[in-house]
Amino acid sequence: MDGGVRGELSVFSDLDEAARALAERVVRAADDAVARSGRFTLAISGGKTPEPLFGLLGGPWAKRMPWTRTELFWVDERAVGPDDPESNYGGARASLLAEHPLRPEQVHRISGETPDPESAAKAYELELRSFFADTVPPVPFTFDLVLLGIGPDGHTASLFPGSPVLEERIAWVRAVPTPVVIPRVPRITLTLPAINAAHEAAFLVGGADKAPALRSILSNPDARETSLPAARVQPRDRLEWFVDRAAAGGMRPTR
Secondary structure, eight states, X not given: OTTOOSSEEEEXXXXXXXXXXXXXXXXXXXXXXXXXXXXXXXXXXXXXXTXXXXXXXXXXXXXXXXXXXXXXXXXXEESSOTXXXXXXXXXXXXXXXXXXXXXXXXXXXXXXXXXXXXXXXXXXXXXXXXXXXXXXXXXXXXXXXXXXXXXXXXXXTTBOTTOGGGGOSSOSEEEEOOOSSSSOSOEEXXXXXXXXTSSEEEEEEOSGGGHHHHHHHHTOSOGGGOOOGGGGOOOSSEEEEEEEHHHHTXXXXXX
């Protein structure tokens, strides 16, 4: 690809194959993190795309995961209750946690049901700052691994093109007014400072409707020259893309 590549791109025949490869990566990252620090901090996204991945990690591959040492966080949440069909937490509870529930103190969900999303954002910020307080010197680290997706418009988490939240440089969590995408409800999202303080990030992307945005992101090495929020994801150590053939749109893998 002209202009360089942002992260390592792997292309698979379909989304299920991409999810299996990413599941393998999650297990390796978990084992590495536990060996390094005694725990694995994982932040996950919602929506339909990660369901095959969650089904693997919560089902057939559950015994490969150090779930007793895992702390689970969310990248973003809709301003709905945990039992609402649109809840990111609710979706993960059904597919990832149903058979192997974590202890309540291991599950760090965003309270989407809080009437004021700004208050929910502040509460989650306090929880994150408290949890990661021991990593502060010299620069805060956040998660061992962040799992992300993209929309056809290039958004990731609830960071949308043109949103002022993209320019946040201090807060780790922000409320987002009702976006133009479905479901049209306010959101609470991690900001780029929180995401980019992670050790690693991995995107799972499927579908031909993502191909134009994906090509723009991966072919532009300078995040400042694109308006697509996903292009601004730059974790500390490693960035990987697990993409099906339709989303790759003819792009070749980089490894």
